[in-house]
Amino acid sequence: xxxxxIWLPVLGAAVVSCLPASQSHQQIRAGAVWLTGGVLLWTIWxxxxxxxxxxxxxxxxxxxxxxxxGLNYELGxxxxxxxxxxxxxxxxxxxxxxxxxxxERPRLFYSLILLISGGVAGAFLAQNLLLFFFFYxxxxxxxxxxxxxxxxxxxSYAATKFLIYTATSGILILAGFLGLVWLxxxxxxxxxxxLGQTLPLGLQFILLALLIVGFGIKIxxxxxxxxxxxxxVAASTPVVILLGGVLAKLGTxxxxxxxxxxxxxxxxxxxxxxxxxxxxxxxxxxxxAIAQKDIKRMVAYSSIGxxxxxxxxxxxxxxxxxxxxxSQMVAHGLILALLFHLVGVIETKxxxxxxxxxxxxxxxxxxxxxxxxxxxxxxxxxxxxxxxAGFIAEFLVFQGSYAVFPWQTLLAxxxxxxxxxxxxxxxxxxxxxxxxxKIAYFPRVDWSDKxxxxxxxxxxxxxxxxxxxxxxxxxxTTTALVAxxxxxxxxxxxxxxxxxxx
Amino acid sequence: xxxxxxxxxIAQLPPSTHEFADIIHRLESGGAMLPDTPENLMQIIGLYKxxxxxxxFYWRDLLYIAEHVFLNxxxxxxxxxxxxxxxxxxxxxxxxxxxRVWRGRASAHPELLEFMAKGETxxxxxxxxxxxxxxxxxxxFAEECMRSMLWHGRDMGMGQFDAYxxxxxxxQNADRAIKAYFKGNPAMLGLYKLFxxxxxxxxxxxxxxxxxxxxxxxxxxxxxxxxxxxxxxxIASVPDAMNFLVNGIFAIAGRPIYHHLYVGDECYxxxxxxxxxxxxxxxxxxxxxxVFYRTSPFRGTKSYNAQAGQVPAQQKDFHYGVxxxxxxxxxxxxxxxxxxAQDMLHFLPxxxxxxxxxxxxGEDDMLVQLAVSFQRxxxxxTSAVIQALRTxxxxxxxxxxxxxxxxxxxxxxxxxxxxKRSESRIREIQSQEYR
Numbered sequence: 001x002x003x004x005x006i007w008l009p010v011l012g013a014a015v016v017s018c019l020p021a022s023q024s025h026q027q028i029r030a031g032a033v034w035l036t037g038g039v040l041l042w043t044i045w046x047x048x049x050x051x052x053x054x055x056x057x058x059x060x061x062x063x064x065x066x067x068x069x070g071l072n073y074e075l076g077x078x079x080x081x082x083x084x085x086x087x088x089x090x091x092x093x094x095x096x097x098x099x100x101x102x103x104e105r106p107r108l109f110y111s112l113i114l115l116i117s118g119g120v121a122g123a124f125l126a127q128n129l130l131l132f133f134f135f136y137x138x139x140x141x142x143x144x145x146x147x148x149x150x151x152x153x154x155x156s157y158a159a160t161k162f163l164i165y166t167a168t169s170g171i172l173i174l175a176g177f178l179g180l181v182w183l184x185x186x187x188x189x190x191x192x193x194x195l196g197q198t199l200p201l202g203l204q205f206i207l208l209a210l211l212i213v214g215f216g217i218k219i220x221x222x223x224x225x226x227x228x229x230x231x232x233v234a235a236s237t238p239v240v241i242l243l244g245g246v247l248a249k250l251g252t253x254x255x256x257x258x259x260x261x262x263x264x265x266x267x268x269x270x271x272x273x274x275x276x277x278x279x280x281x282x283x284x285x286x287x288x289a290i291a292q293k294d295i296k297r298m299v300a301y302s303s304i305g306x307x308x309x310x311x312x313x314x315x316x317x318x319x320x321x322x323x324x325x326x327s328q329m330v331a332h333g334l335i336l337a338l339l340f341h342l343v344g345v346i347e348t349k350x351x352x353x354x355x356x357x358x359x360x361x362x363x364x365x366x367x368x369x370x371x372x373x374x375x376x377x378x379x380x381x382x383x384x385x386x387x388x389a390g391f392i393a394e395f396l397v398f399q400g401s402y403a404v405f406p407w408q409t410l411l412a413x414x415x416x417x418x419x420x421x422x423x424x425x426x427x428x429x430x431x432x433x434x435x436x437x438k439i440a441y442f443p444r445v446d447w448s449d450k451x452x453x454x455x456x457x458x459x460x461x462x463x464x465x466x467x468x469x470x471x472x473x474x475x476x477t478t479t480a481l482v483a484x485x486x487x488x489x490x491x492x493x494x495x496x497x498x499x500x501x502x
Numbered sequence: 503x504x505x506x507x508x509x510x511x512i513a514q515l516p517p518s519t520h521e522f523a524d525i526i527h528r529l530e531s532g533g534a535m536l537p538d539t540p541e542n543l544m545q546i547i548g549l550y551k552x553x554x555x556x557x558x559f560y561w562r563d564l565l566y567i568a569e570h571v572f573l574n575x576x577x578x579x580x581x582x583x584x585x586x587x588x589x590x591x592x593x594x595x596x597x598x599x600x601x602r603v604w605r606g607r608a609s610a611h612p613e614l615l616e617f618m619a620k621g622e623t624x625x626x627x628x629x630x631x632x633x634x635x636x637x638x639x640x641x642x643f644a645e646e647c648m649r650s651m652l653w654h655g656r657d658m659g660m661g662q663f664d665a666y667x668x669x670x671x672x673x674q675n676a677d678r679a680i681k682a683y684f685k686g687n688p689a690m691l692g693l694y695k696l697f698x699x700x701x702x703x704x705x706x707x708x709x710x711x712x713x714x715x716x717x718x719x720x721x722x723x724x725x726x727x728x729x730x731x732x733x734x735x736x737i738a739s740v741p742d743a744m745n746f747l748v749n750g751i752f753a754i755a756g757r758p759i760y761h762h763l764y765v766g767d768e769c770y771x772x773x774x775x776x777x778x779x780x781x782x783x784x785x786x787x788x789x790x791x792x793v794f795y796r797t798s799p800f801r802g803t804k805s806y807n808a809q810a811g812q813v814p815a816q817q818k819d820f821h822y823g824v825x826x827x828x829x830x831x832x833x834x835x836x837x838x839x840x841x842x843a844q845d846m847l848h849f850l851p852x853x854x855x856x857x858x859x860x861x862x863x864g865e866d867d868m869l870v871q872l873a874v875s876f877q878r879x880x881x882x883x884t885s886a887v888i889q890a891l892r893t894x895x896x897x898x899x900x901x902x903x904x905x906x907x908x909x910x911x912x913x914x915x916x917x918x919x920x921x922k923r924s925e926s927r928i929r930e931i932q933s934q935e936y937r
Contacts, residue, residue, distance in 0.1 A: 363830065365830075365863075365866070365867045365869055365870050366830050366862075366863075366867055366870055434828070435830050437828065437830050437930070437936075440830055441862060441937070443863070444863045444864075444866055
């Protein structure tokens with residue numbers, strides 16, 4: 001069942017890339033949209049079959065592959081993976097809906113996006129460390145090509161920077177995985193084989209550090225973030241939706257699954273530092289966003305800040321904070337997709353992303369009133385206004401983290417306030433004020449421009465009003481994860497044992 | 503009267519060094535501030551026609567309010583014009599005209615009657631429903647223009663009409679009319695006794711209702727006739743259109759401006775015709791100054807902060823009129839210019855609808871496109887007023903005396919000085935791309 005989520009898009013990518021040149025762009029796009037729509041429906045069906053009371057892996061699949069290497073085809077989904085899969089399927093569909101109807105070289109473009117969808121699904125489902133790494137790295141090349149071929153300003157520079165950073169991330173993660181298996185002398189790279197092995201705490205810290213830095217580049221966390229603004233700005237709208245909505249989640253998923261999941265002892269000791277790191281990321285991202293003049297770059301920096309909430313929740317290690325962190329992954333993916341889609345529409349229609357140029361977009365006749373209205377909603381969701389998905393996620397993180405890390409949480413709350421500051425700046429400059437007569441000859445906003453944003457907005461609103469649909473999938477898994485953690489107080493009081501169980 | 507004499511003027515005077523030298527040379531050649539292009543001509547004539555139909559309602563209702571609704575304390579139905587006023591013959595149209603400007607009918611325009619019956623919803627609902635749904639001719643714009651004339655009237659120093667409103671004779675006339683209107687109504691008469699100045703000020707406003715109604719009674723047939731002449735190919739250029747307006751202005755200049763009140767069969771002359779107030783000086787010129795140039799910072803078009811000095815302290819410095827207005831936010835807040843644009847939208851000639859559909863967002867922003875065309879057409883009307891004033895006060899354009907031509911030029915330059923302000927749209931209308 002799970003394999004379909006990987007191989008359907010991959011097969012689709014193969015078919016699309018082999019289509020004859022006589023196929024029109026619209027036909028190729030429609031085919032890709034239908035295919036990803038089918039994958040999304042399949043994911044929804046999986047959700048209906050998912051047992052939310054079971055914290056273990058479900059829908060497991062196993063196929064021996066290269067057993068001498070310890071690499072086997074092992075798939076499974078728990079409460080963490082299932083929501084990430086849903087996010088991936090949904091945002092891939094949205095990204096394709098938001099793609100331009102006049103993209104050049106459509107066969108290559110859409111096949112790369114489908115390949116990414118399959119690769120990301122594979123990474124979320126993989127229960128073998130090498131298999132995870134395989135899928136994790138698989139998506140880099142399509143992303144590199146999508147940025148360098150269909151990107152805008154400084155696309156080659158941005159694509160190369162992205163490749164260097166994320167390849168470094170991959171090397172660190174591979175080193176961590178190899179170290180883990182070799183040092184523990186585990187039978188193979190299966191996740192389950194590694195669990196339960198013993199390792200000295202010092203080595204745990206080293207391996208955990210490798211993974212945190214590796215995944216921290218992908219998220220990214222400050223100071224490994226410098227690839228993000230250039231890459232996000234250079235990438236086209238559908239690609240940036242996947243970068244921010246899905247690829248960044250691979251990083252946070254990796255932190256949860258392999259950092260928190262495999263090194264609970266070391267994680268518990270490192271958590272105060274991780275929480276402080278999260279607070280720094282949040283404040284840095286927000287303050288950098290305030291300083292931006294380019295709205296796409298502003299949203300990109302806001303993403304850095306918002307990913308910090310996930311790390312804060314993971315560091316706090318309370319059931320509420322962990323649920324909040326996973327909810328934030330979903331909420332951030334949806335909100336970021338909405339914001340990037342709208343920024344893309346504004347750029348296409350107005351021809352600028354500069355705050356000093358944009359103005360009065362709410363003008364009902366000559367402006368982009370529907371786009372501006374949805375942008376206001378997206379900004380409100382990102383700023384954590386109650387009634388929207390962003391509020392639920394952030395509130396759960398704060399509520400769950402405050403008892404453990406009060407100062408870091410308070411700093412994160414200040415970060416939320418700063419989020420409101422830069423979004424007020426953005427909205428005030430772009431949506432309100434007087435429309436400039438000299439530039440206000442924008443093309444009409446079509447339904448194809450509005451539809452992806454409307455779907456995202458409805459979902460953000462729904463999850464804000466009915467948050468149970470956001471948290472119900474992961475609650476059991478995250479609670480079980482917390483139950484496996486050592487008592488933080490004991491760890492602090494007593495010297496850590498020389499060897500502990502992973 | 504305003505024949506084209508570019509060669510003689512340019513030969514006798516050095517080129518103007520004014521910021522708008524090209525436009526001044528065009529005026530000296532008998533042209534308008536608006537460039538002479540077929541596209542401009544089509545826009546302005548089409549808009550004159552679209553403007554004239556609601557204007558045919560405006561003038562009738564303004565006179566209805568001034569002469570019948572008068573000081574009704576609850577004037578809920580002041581826009582529900584009586585059949586008598588719809589049938590009231592225009593003095594410049596139809597067989598019964600004093601001076602037949604338009605060859606069409608004297609009573610209300612057929613397109614107006616059809617719209618009043620069905621509205622844009624094309625349904626024969628009770629009139630009140632159409633009214634509440636704003637599916638009607640919006641008198642708010644006409645009243646805003648009237649208030650501009652009243653408000654700026656004291657300050658403009660033009661004519662004698664406004665000064666007459668402060669005279670003892672006017673007070674007595676108004677007093678007689680008020681007492682007659684409220685005869686048998688002790689409550690209102692008691693209030694009048696307590697607050698006579700308040701009632702008097704309301705009557706002054708009603709006199710401006712009448713003033714503007716009488717002004718537009720002339721302009722509606724002028725615009726209808728221009729539209730017909732354009733359709734017949736007899737107006738073929740922007741100067742042709744402007745000259746028709748100039749000739750019309752002079753032909754009708756002497757039309758009396760008055761204010762009568764009818765109570766039953768009795769007529770009360772509040773501003774008698776015998777005072778000799780003339781259409782040109784007491785209505786047309788004040789209207790142009792108050793509405794085209796000044797008006798007021800309309801609520802909703804843009805936020806003005808008076809405390810921050812964004813609204814001038816002196817009324818004479820106001821420049822919010824159609825020649826300066828930013829047409830882009832039209833449609834924002836149900837403000838009077840928006841409502842006028844909405845009114846005109848219903849009566850656009852087919853060629854203009856087709857033209858708008860080909861530009862910008864077509865149907866979606868037609869309100870803005872027609873508002874910009876309206877701005878162009880009012881620049882043409884203002885050009886006609888400037889040329890008419892030059893004719894009345896100065897010298898012909900083909901005058902052989904260079905000193906006279908220099909005086910003409912100084913006059914044109916002084917007129918165009920008013921458009922040096924950054925918010926003036928004279929620069930924009932020189933380009934066809936301003937839509």
